[in-house]
Amino acid sequence: MKVFLTISALLLFNLIFAQNNFEEHFLDKSLRLDYIIAGNSEATNVYFEQFKEEPFWGGSTKNLIDKFNFGDYKVELFDVETNILLYSRGFSSIYIEWVFTEEAKYLDRSWYESVTMPFPKNESKIVISQRNPQSQFMQIFKINFDPKNYFIVKDKHSEFKTVKLQYSGNHHEKLDIVIIPDGYTKDEMDKFHNDSKRFMEYFFAVKPFSENRDKVNFWAVDAISEESGTDIPGQGIWKNTILNSHFYTFDSERYLTTQDLKKVKDLAAYVPYDQIYILVNTAKYGGGGIYNYYNLCSADHEESGRVFTHEFGHAFAALADEYEYGYETADQLYDMSVEPWQVNITNLVDFDSKWKNLVDKKTPIPTADTKEFENKIGAFEGAGYVKKGIYRPTHNCKMRSNSTDDFCPVCKKAVTDMLKFYSE
Ligand SMILES: [Zn+2]
Known part of the structure; x- marks a missing residue:
C-alpha cells in the first residue's frame, strides 16, 4: 500500500511539474506589479499602480512554486483559462512592520510596493494575500493580467553602467x-x-x-x-x-x-x-x-x-532576529495560540514543526542559558524582540548578535x- 501511494505521489508530482514547464507559460523576462498599500493597525487596502515589463527574469525556471511558506505576504499567479497555479512567492514589507508601530493606531498611511514574477505568456490572475493573526493567508488584492494590454509600461533604462x-x-x-x-x-x-x-x-x-x-x-x-x-x-x-x-x-x-x-x-x-x-x-x-x-x-x-x-x-x-528589543512578553507581539512562521523562533506551541528533531535527548526544553548548554541546540528564552515566551535555537547566532560570524545550525540550514x- 505504501509503495502504491509513493508511486501515485510521484506521478502526480510529475504531472504538476510538467504543467509548470517554464517555456510553456512564461517569456524569459519579468513582470512587475506595482501597487500602493495603505491602512492602519486595523485595516489594509491595496490600490493598483502599474504593470511593468522588465528585461530579465533572474529566478529559477524550475522552482516556480514557493515551498517555504515564509513571509507576511504571498503573491500567486494563476493561468486564467485553467486556474492552475504557475508561480508563487512569499515576502514581507515595510508596511507590515509599520502596522505594529504606535503611529498606525492613530494615522492612516500609504507605501509604494512592488512584486516581480516571470512574465506570463497568457492571461493570468495575480492574487496578493496577507497573513492574519492566526497565521493564515487571506486575499487582500486580485487583478487580471493580459499580456496584450498596451498599458504595460516598457520604459528602458540605460543611464548607468x-x-x-x-x-x-x-x-x-x-x-x-x-x-x-x-x-x-x-x-x-x-x-x-x-x-x-x-x-x-x-x-x-x-x-x-x-x-x-x-x-x-x-x-x-x-x-x-x-x-x-x-x-x-x-x-x-x-x-x-x-x-x-x-x-x-x-x-x-x-x-x-x-x-x-x-x-x-x-x-x-x-x-x-x-x-x-x-x-x-x-x-x-x-x-x-x-x-x-x-x-x-x-x-x-x-x-x-x-x-x-x-x-x-x-x-x-x-x-x-534572535534578540530581545523593547518587549517584555510575547503576547505583546505574537498570537500565542499559533507558532510564529519564522523557522528560527518558537513559542513552543508546535515545537515539533520547528527544530525539535535537532535537540539532544539530554537537553531540557526550555533550555537554561548556562555554560552547560552554551554549545547545545535547545530552546533558549528571549528572541523575536521579546524577553519572555519566545525561544531561539542556541545561546548565540548571527541573528542574535554581532559577536559571532556564525549562523546557528537552524539558521544555517534555512539559508542552505x-x-x-x-x-x-
Ligand atoms: Zn539562528
Missing part, C-alpha cells in the same frame, strides 16, 4: 545578488566598486555562503547620487541621494531603509536578480533586511561586514535550503 562582480553561471541556475549604491557621487564610483568587492568577500567568509560560492552571482549597478551620504533625520541631516535611504525608520536610529521602492526596482532591473542589496555610503552603524523585498547596510562602520550577512538572513531566508532553491 553595470558590473559583474562575480559570475558563476546562468542567472536562472544561480542566486543573483545585485548591489545598488546610495549616496555615492560620480567621483565616488571607484569607492563603490571597492566597497562592493569588500562586502562580497565578507559574505563569502560566512558559512554556508563560503561553501557555495559557485552558486552565487554578484552584480553592481553604478547608480550615481547628487550628494554623498544619507539622511539622518534625528540629526537634521538630509542628503539628495538616488534612493532616498534614511536612518531613524520608525524612530529607531540604526534602522536604515528607503521608501522609494519604485526607484529601487527600476535600478535593480538593469541586471538579473533574486536579491537586492543597497549599500549606503555612510560610516554610521545601521542596516535593514526584509524578506524578498530588499537589504540595506551602511558601508563604513567597523561592524558593517557582520551587519551585511545578518540583514541578508532576514531578506533571503526570512530569519527572525534557500540557496538550493535559487540555484537549480
Whole structure:
C-alpha cells in the first residue's frame, strides 16, 4: 500500500511539474506589479499602480512554486483559462512592520510596493494575500493580467553602467545578488566598486555562503547620487541621494531603509536578480533586511561586514532576529495560540514543526542559558524582540548578535535550503 501511494505521489508530482514547464507559460523576462498599500493597525487596502515589463527574469525556471511558506505576504499567479497555479512567492514589507508601530493606531498611511514574477505568456490572475493573526493567508488584492494590454509600461533604462562582480553561471541556475549604491557621487564610483568587492568577500567568509560560492552571482549597478551620504533625520541631516535611504525608520536610529521602492526596482532591473542589496555610503552603524523585498547596510562602520550577512538572513531566508528589543512578553507581539512562521523562533506551541528533531535527548526544553548548554541546540528564552515566551535555537547566532560570524545550525540550514532553491 505504501509503495502504491509513493508511486501515485510521484506521478502526480510529475504531472504538476510538467504543467509548470517554464517555456510553456512564461517569456524569459519579468513582470512587475506595482501597487500602493495603505491602512492602519486595523485595516489594509491595496490600490493598483502599474504593470511593468522588465528585461530579465533572474529566478529559477524550475522552482516556480514557493515551498517555504515564509513571509507576511504571498503573491500567486494563476493561468486564467485553467486556474492552475504557475508561480508563487512569499515576502514581507515595510508596511507590515509599520502596522505594529504606535503611529498606525492613530494615522492612516500609504507605501509604494512592488512584486516581480516571470512574465506570463497568457492571461493570468495575480492574487496578493496577507497573513492574519492566526497565521493564515487571506486575499487582500486580485487583478487580471493580459499580456496584450498596451498599458504595460516598457520604459528602458540605460543611464548607468553595470558590473559583474562575480559570475558563476546562468542567472536562472544561480542566486543573483545585485548591489545598488546610495549616496555615492560620480567621483565616488571607484569607492563603490571597492566597497562592493569588500562586502562580497565578507559574505563569502560566512558559512554556508563560503561553501557555495559557485552558486552565487554578484552584480553592481553604478547608480550615481547628487550628494554623498544619507539622511539622518534625528540629526537634521538630509542628503539628495538616488534612493532616498534614511536612518531613524520608525524612530529607531540604526534602522536604515528607503521608501522609494519604485526607484529601487527600476535600478535593480538593469541586471538579473533574486536579491537586492543597497549599500549606503555612510560610516554610521545601521542596516535593514526584509524578506524578498530588499537589504540595506551602511558601508563604513567597523561592524558593517557582520551587519551585511545578518540583514541578508532576514531578506533571503526570512530569519527572525534572535534578540530581545523593547518587549517584555510575547503576547505583546505574537498570537500565542499559533507558532510564529519564522523557522528560527518558537513559542513552543508546535515545537515539533520547528527544530525539535535537532535537540539532544539530554537537553531540557526550555533550555537554561548556562555554560552547560552554551554549545547545545535547545530552546533558549528571549528572541523575536521579546524577553519572555519566545525561544531561539542556541545561546548565540548571527541573528542574535554581532559577536559571532556564525549562523546557528537552524539558521544555517534555512539559508542552505534557500540557496538550493535559487540555484537549480
Ligand atoms: Zn539562528
